[in-house]
Amino acid sequence: MEYSSSSRTKGKWKWKGCVCPLHLVSGLAGFMGCFVLMLCLNYNPNTIRILSFRNISITFTSSPAAAKTALLWASSSQPTHEMKSTNKTHASFCNIFQGRWLHKPGEKPLYEDVRCPFLSERVRCRSNGRPDLDYRSWSWEAEGCQIPRFNGKDMLERLRGKRLVMVGDSLNRNQWESLACLLYSVVSPSRAHVDVESGVYKVFKAKDYNCSVEFHWSPFLVQLDTNPANGTSVLRLEKVVSSAKQWLGADIMVFNTGHWWVHNRNFRAWHLFDYKGRLVEDLELELAFETAMKTWARWIDQNVDSTKTAVFFRSVSPEHRGKQWCYNQTKPIMDESFKGSFPEPLMEALKRTIRRMKTPVRYMNVTKLSEYRIDAHPAWYGEKRGKLLMENKEIKQLSASTDCSHWCLPGLPDTWNRLLYTLLVFDTLGKRTDSSRILE
Numbered sequence: 001m002e003y004s005s006s007s008r009t010k011g012k013w014k015w016k017g018c019v020c021p022l023h024l025v026s027g028l029a030g031f032m033g034c035f036v037l038m039l040c041l042n043y044n045p046n047t048i049r050i051l052s053f054r055n056i057s058i059t060f061t062s063s064p065a066a067a068k069t070a071l072l073w074a075s076s077s078q079p080t081h082e083m084k085s086t087n088k089t090h091a092s093f094c095n096i097f098q099g100r101w102l103h104k105p106g107e108k109p110l111y112e113d114v115r116c117p118f119l120s121e122r123v124r125c126r127s128n129g130r131p132d133l134d135y136r137s138w139s140w141e142a143e144g145c146q147i148p149r150f151n152g153k154d155m156l157e158r159l160r161g162k163r164l165v166m167v168g169d170s171l172n173r174n175q176w177e178s179l180a181c182l183l184y185s186v187v188s189p190s191r192a193h194v195d196v197e198s199g200v201y202k203v204f205k206a207k208d209y210n211c212s213v214e215f216h217w218s219p220f221l222v223q224l225d226t227n228p229a230n231g232t233s234v235l236r237l238e239k240v241v242s243s244a245k246q247w248l249g250a251d252i253m254v255f256n257t258g259h260w261w262v263h264n265r266n267f268r269a270w271h272l273f274d275y276k277g278r279l280v281e282d283l284e285l286e287l288a289f290e291t292a293m294k295t296w297a298r299w300i301d302q303n304v305d306s307t308k309t310a311v312f313f314r315s316v317s318p319e320h321r322g323k324q325w326c327y328n329q330t331k332p333i334m335d336e337s338f339k340g341s342f343p344e345p346l347m348e349a350l351k352r353t354i355r356r357m358k359t360p361v362r363y364m365n366v367t368k369l370s371e372y373r374i375d376a377h378p379a380w381y382g383e384k385r386g387k388l389l390m391e392n393k394e395i396k397q398l399s400a401s402t403d404c405s406h407w408c409l410p411g412l413p414d415t416w417n418r419l420l421y422t423l424l425v426f427d428t429l430g431k432r433t434d435s436s437r438i439l440e
Contacts, residue, residue, distance in 0.1 A: 109410035125408035152186035168256035
């Protein structure tokens with residue numbers, strides 16, 4: 001499939017870089033402070049390219065009490081990037097994955113599903129007849145700092161001459177579709193190439209930027225083999241998936257796994273585990289999962305040059321079933337104490353693995369912020385007949401076809417990509433420190 005868009009404009013950047021030290025600004029008063037700040041904000045935007053992969057620090061002014069609160073919050077949450085307080089006696093940090101959802105009905109999505117021709121039907125909620133659009137009007141606001149709105153042109157500049165690969169299950173495919181649409185919306189269809197024919201590999205290419213954004217199907221990140229003679233499937237916990245060689249050479253890697261590990265017995269993809277050279281039917285799930293994550297981590301440590309490649313791991317995307325069913329939900333969950341159902345021991349096993357790696361891995365902890373968004377699933381609008389089923393009140397069929405795992409697009413995965421974009425802006429590829437690992 002071939003699409004494109006290239007009319008690059010040299011207009012003003014919505015989120016501009018500034019090379020002058022902002023901590024000087026807070027030390028100036030009145031007119032001079034404003035004058036220096038305006039010089040920063042109006043600095044030649046072309047310098048953004050130069051700064052793209054260099055260290056960036058952010059400064060802000062706060063009262064001693066506010067700074068103390070921020071410091072206490074940050075010290076317990078292992079933040080993404082340092083924010084230096086202009087108050088010399090305090091330093092604080094910002095975790096962009098901690099914050100709240102704000103309702104912004106006047107803020108439109110950066111693209112529409114009808115204008116993204118390669119988007120899969122299951123996430124085209126509006127086209128499939130969903131009447132309410134309020135789920136698209138919520139904006140994630142980080143606590144203690146501002147994060148930029150996604151800028152497709154700037155993202156393409158950061159990806160110029162580079163490969164970004166997303167590897168994982170259908171939730172990473174959901175995120176890939178979001179990112180591909182966000183980028184496709186700022187180029188001309190004739191200058192884009194999109195291939196979505198394969199179920200295991202999808203790619204968006206921006207010709208004028210010589211960059212690609214790829215999706216590689218691998219729900220376990222380790223090898224799953226099926227015997228064609230008897231249909232027996234073996235999950236090889238100590239062998240990385242054979243397609244891993246296709247990830248080599250990527251400049252940015254984004255991984256996920258989780259959902260396929262917790263399917264009930266009737267829907268499990270495996271019959272046996274290959275563990276320590278033996279085929280076993282019963283193995284504690286936490287042990288199996290952690291063994292597989294160690295296998296993935298070992299491959300990363302052996303094959304990835306951290307001076308050239310940035311590695312991200314997105315946390316589990318929550319489902320909303322049982323008592324918190326996404327059926328007919330049009331508002332986010334407002335109860336901050338709400339906790340999802342994904343097994344905590346598996347999440348802890350993943351965090352332990354990442355902590356022990358020699359390769360820095362940025363942990364994108366989107367689980368909590370996504371748990372509130374019970375309203376953002378396709379539900380029965382994951383297919384065109386969903387509206388008809390709803391109108392006829394065919395609840396049994398609705399229950400069977402309700403999708404409370406994936407997310408409508410435009411929708412929540414756009415926020416995941418906004419946060420990925422923010423990490424590339426704030427915690428740039430030139431700065432790999434333990435502060436980039438958010439392992440709450």
